[in-house]
Amino acid sequence: MKAIWLTIPAVAALLVAGTASADLALAKKSGCMACHAIDKKVVGPSWNDIGAKYSAEADGKATVLASITDGSRGKWGKIPMPPQKRLSTENADKLAAFILTLK
Numbered sequence: 001m002k003a004i005w006l007t008i009p010a011v012a013a014l015l016v017a018g019t020a021s022a023d024l025a026l027a028k029k030s031g032c033m034a035c036h037a038i039d040k041k042v043v044g045p046s047w048n049d050i051g052a053k054y055s056a057e058a059d060g061k062a063t064v065l066a067s068i069t070d071g072s073r074g075k076w077g078k079i080p081m082p083p084q085k086r087l088s089t090e091n092a093d094k095l096a097a098f099i100l101t102l103k
Contacts (some may be wrong), residue, residue: 061097069087
């Protein structure tokens, strides 16, 4: 019985890692990595910086999601974030949630 309780956290960690990997693949497939990187500024800010800024806010996910779907100006400098209208609502939501896991 003790072995079962010890394996539950390990299985949960693998599931989280698998989800993060799938969401990173979605970001690459969607063209996000042309302007963003996880750990450094490219054209846009790093996702670590975005995650750190908005994950603590109550409406952080909504803010990130709106920036993805509607675009934004002036939040991270002069270069605007263009709206990503080709993304489905479901995929935009997945990406926003993924970004907020990064810090």
